[in-house]
Amino acid sequence: MEFRPCIDIHNGCVKQIVGGSLRDQNDAAEENFVSGQDAAFYAGLYRKLGIRGGHVILLNPSSSEFYEATKAQALSALRAYPGGLQAGGGIHPENAGEFLEAGASHVIVTSYVFRDGRIHYDRLLEMVKAVGKERLVLDLSCRRVGEEYRVVTDRWQKMTEETLTLELLERLSEYCDEFLLHAVDVEGKANGIEKDLVRLLGAWEGCPVTYAGGVHSFEDLRELKELGRERVNVTIGSALDLFGGSLKLEEILDYVRS
Numbered sequence: 475m476e477f478r479p480c481i482d483i484h485n486g487c488v489k490q491i492v493g494g495s496l497r498d499q500n501d502a503a504e505e506n507f508v509s510g511q512d513a514a515f516y517a518g519l520y521r522k523l524g525i526r527g528g529h530v531i532l533l534n535p536s537s538s539e540f541y542e543a544t545k546a547q548a549l550s551a552l553r554a555y556p557g558g559l560q561a562g563g564g565i566h567p568e569n570a571g572e573f574l575e576a577g578a579s580h581v582i583v584t585s586y587v588f589r590d591g592r593i594h595y596d597r598l599l600e601m602v603k604a605v606g607k608e609r610l611v612l613d614l615s616c617r618r619v620g621e622e623y624r625v626v627t628d629r630w631q632k633m634t635e636e637t638l639t640l641e642l643l644e645r646l647s648e649y650c651d652e653f654l655l656h657a658v659d660v661e662g663k664a665n666g667i668e669k670d671l672v673r674l675l676g677a678w679e680g681c682p683v684t685y686a687g688g689v690h691s692f693e694d695l696r697e698l699k700e701l702g703r704e705r706v707n708v709t710i711g712s713a714l715d716l717f718g719g720s721l722k723l724e725e726i727l728d729y730v731r732s
Contacts (some may be wrong), residue, residue: 475699477730478684479520479528481513481551481559486543487630488513490712491533492661498535498629506711506716507718513551516716521555523727527684527707529582529611529654533629552577560611563629567604570623574605582654584613585627589633593732598649608651614638615656616671623671630658638671640678647680657687661711667694675686676702684709690721695729 482489485501488509497503509516513530520528530551534544541564552559553576561573562582570581587598601610615630616623616638623638636642643653655675657668667688675683685702686709687696697710710726713719 475702475704475730476527477525477727478707478708478709479516479525479559480686480711481528481530481548482533482711483513483531483544483547483563484533485538485540486547488516488547489512489533490717491653492728495591498538501534501538501540503533505525508656509717516555518552519555519716521558526558527560527579527652527682528558528709529560529562529580529684530578531582532561534563535629544630549573549576552703560654560689562611562613567600570601574609580609580611580651582611582613584615584625587612588625588627588634588636591633591721593636593646598646602649607649611652611654612650613654613656614642615645615654615658617658618668618671623668623674626658630656630661638674640674643678643680643683650681652681653683655683655685657685660688661686665690667698670699672698672701673705675706682707686711689713690719692721692729695726 490507493502498616513664532544532546532548534541556577557579560580561578565581565583566586573581583601614625616625625634625636659669660668684707689710690713713721715722
């Protein structure tokens with residue numbers, strides 16, 4: 475189990491938002507925290523602490539009036555920590571190279587691969603051809619539907635027909651180096667983890683997987699370690715002191731590494 479940091483950028487600012495509240499219309503989102511620091515500040519801090527494998531996420535679509543400002547923040551973070559961060563949000567074969575050249579270790583992809591509610595393997599192969607399997611992360615962020623977890627796309631606004639299973643992870647792992655999953659129903663709410671989802675991820679014995687959503691206490695971390703069998707990496711956002719929360723980053727790092 476590793477701690478993976480995050481830098482979420484919306485409307486040109488580093489923010490923490492309630493995941494399910496994001497809307498492309500009017501670039502709206504329910505905000506938990508808006509930072510006075512830029513993205514490069516956080517990247518520099520993560521570099522100083524030696525925390526690798528975190529994700530920089532652009533939360534505005536390319537059609538947004540804020541996209542260029544958000545993109546500039548993301549690129550500045552990648553340049554501040556070359557090889558230390560992954561980049562996601564609107565990534566496709568034509569623009570992936572720009573983020574890799576700026577310093578991203580990997581690019582993170584969802585919406586380009588998932589269209590019309592299902593996986594398009596031809597598009598997935600295009601991404602692999604463009605960047606290589608070893609530099610591709612698939613974002614399988616999901617919502618609970620009954621007893622299942624269904625993958626969501628387009629900044630978590632569209633439900634797909636794809637159910638998260640070990641078989642799906644096995645199949646998709648042939649095309650990527652890692653998985654990233656936000657539990658969208660609890661993301662940004664700091665009310666506890668999605669236990670059944672973590673239990674499912676803990677049964678996965680393949681490539682690395684990072685979980686985000688709901689961690690707000692050391693008890694959550696203990697449960698995540700146990701249910702995830704210490705195989706599941708963790709991202710903490712709104713509950714972290716860097717983003718206005720009560721959990722101290724240094725204590726989190728000590729706990730995860732212990």
